[in-house]
Amino acid sequence: MQDGGQGLRSVRRKVYSATVAAALGGLLFGFDTSVINGAVNSIQKTFTLDAAVLGFTVAITLLGCAVGAWFAGQLADVWGRKAVMVLAAGLFVVSSIGSGLAVADWNLMAWRVIGGLAIGIASVIAPAYIGEIAPARLRGGLSSLQQLAITVGIFLALLSDASLARVAGAAGNALWWGLPAWRWMLLVGVIPAVVYGLLSLRIPESPQFLIRAGRKDEALDVIRTVTGAADPEKRLAEIQESIENERRSTYRDLRGPALGLAPILWIGIGMAAFQQLVGINAIFYYSTTLWQSVGFSQQDSFTTSVITASINVALTFVAIFFVDRVGRKRLLLAGSVGMFIGLVAAALAFAHAAGAGTSITLPAPWGATALVGANLFVICFAATWGPVMWVVLGEVFPNKMRGLALGVATAFNWIFNFLVTLLFPVMSAAVGLGFVYAGFAFFAALSFWFVKALLPEVSRLELEDKTKLDRR
Helix, strand or coil, X not given: CHHHHHHHHHHHHHHHHHHHHHHHHHHHHHHHHHHHHHHHHHHHHHHCCXXXXXXXXXXXXXXXXXXXXXXXXXXXXXXXXXXXXXXHHHHHHHHHHHHHCCCCHHHHHHHHHHHHHHHHHHHHHHHHHHHHHCCHHHXXXXXXXXXXXXXXXXXXXXXXXXXXXXXXXXXXXXXXXXXXXXXXXXXXXXXXXXXXXXXXXXXXXXXHHHHHCCCHHHHHHHHHHHHCCCCHHHHHHHHHHHHCCCCCCCHHHHEEEECCECHHHHHHHHHHHHHHHCCHHHHHHHHHHHHHHCCCCHHHHHHHHHHHHHHHHHHHHHHHHHHHHHCHHHHHHHHHHHHHHHHHHHHHHHCCCECCHHHCECCCCHHHHHHHHHHHHHHHHHHHHHHHHHHHHHHCCCCCCHHHHHHHHHHHHHHHHHHHHHHHHHHXXXXXXXXXXXXXXXXXXXXXXXXXXXXXXXXXXXXXXXXXXXXX
């Protein structure tokens, strides 16, 4: 019994170590997308940019993310999951150095596109790898570590920006070696990228890829020592059976009877789209103005952002704790209801706003209503749709299409992220914040119907389970 207990602890230790290492890609994902926030004003002044060019400079990363996500699945199926993680880490390093030393806006844009490629790759490979390496009974919680890492990355980026600006006195002031603080904000991304790359070299390859590559002995060893299967040989046979007739995945494998695509792929695309269409990035985009409109000083806005990021991290633990106990669908449905209520409250509040742009004011009691509604939305998103969407994408696709399908779905997530980020200020000026938030509430309501009617529940099922394959 003691040896059995020690063996179980060893297996858990190995699967946790591999999962944490893979999830660090999410940390870089969150860090790199958020770290520019503290540098935006200094970048605008340094390169003399108007608002439109500055906005595109910030958003262009998301286009790189979409491209990286689109091709990540193909690369992972050919090179292996580990090799693609190392590639993402290398791109992160190059992008951080290039962005921090950029000599012109076009130069900064180019480096940010490269960083976007890395983010897109990491956003696909982490859930794919964790979904394949984790035992079914632990897969939901372990897969949620991807979103936890993203929220930690956002928190560390904001904390790093605030700390560097404080040391220098302002983001535009010179710090070490004569470089202004805003450049160090971008350069510091090299540190987590190097850590991610080194850890990626030490984790085992996924058994699904090893079997595809004909390395069955290595796959059996990973199944036995990392995934902790009760019957490793049987588990190997199950995986092998699910892919033994499979040629190398191509986009033909994604075809099906639903408008030319497999129905399960549309479900994945829908999940990825709804996570952005509910407006999470627009909420964060407008949070500073929101807090100022209800009485916060401009000086406190940075601190408030760090606090919000901390809450975002904390609430992700709710999903980690409940996703395997409650199930994916029930958490998502509850999240949709909570987000809808919060967004309706914000929409009603902003419908009473006076002023425009960054000069809006909300009379009592609508200022407090907007703040409560927006925070309720963030809380519900962070505890449900934020992490659980990535869990679902990592496990819902059959082996035959998982790499490509996950890449396509994640690419759509980044495309909708880009569209919401780019169009939010335009739509706010055109129709007003009340209608914009009402639109987000509409998509939150649609997300409830989508999950209830279409999403299969795959909690506690192995990835090769035939009932899931039948739902294609």
